[in-house]
Amino acid sequence: MASAPTGWAGRHGAGIVAPATAGRPDILALAVGSDHGAASDPRDRYTGRPTLREGDHGADVVALQNALNIIFGHEAPTDDPNRIDPDGGYEPRTTARVASLQRYASPWFGRIPDDGICGPNTWRKIGYILTGMNRTV
Numbered sequence: 001m002a003s004a005p006t007g008w009a010g011r012h013g014a015g016i017v018a019p020a021t022a023g024r025p026d027i028l029a030l031a032v033g034s035d036h037g038a039a040s041d042p043r044d045r046y047t048g049r050p051t052l053r054e055g056d057h058g059a060d061v062v063a064l065q066n067a068l069n070i071i072f073g074h075e076a077p078t079d080d081p082n083r084i085d086p087d088g089g090y091e092p093r094t095t096a097r098v099a100s101l102q103r104y105a106s107p108w109f110g111r112i113p114d115d116g117i118c119g120p121n122t123w124r125k126i127g128y129i130l131t132g133m134n135r136t137v
Helices: 027-032 059-071 093-104 120-132
Strands: none
Touching: 059 093, 059 120, 093 120
């Protein structure tokens, strides 16, 4: 008797199979230059970002500040007094804007507890809103 043809990942026979990817890099993450990995659902693209709070600095704070400017409609580098300067410093204005985002009930994500700290739920909310707006940071 002949054996069934071998499919992806060495599986035999019919059915749904997936490619063997163990030990291989995430090519989508490499293509977009993300060191946070790729999410299968674009709404979860910020999953895995670190928890940020007042006093933190760095590239993740810049990404947060840019996301907040997009969500609240203040992304143009003008003399808009409500725009947060994406300088990478998590200062009181960023804390206040994060708390506003947490209270904001958007069509894509409801309110979450407003503590001004950008943790996993806040990053998730940012992903959902930006996906709903068809935007990225």
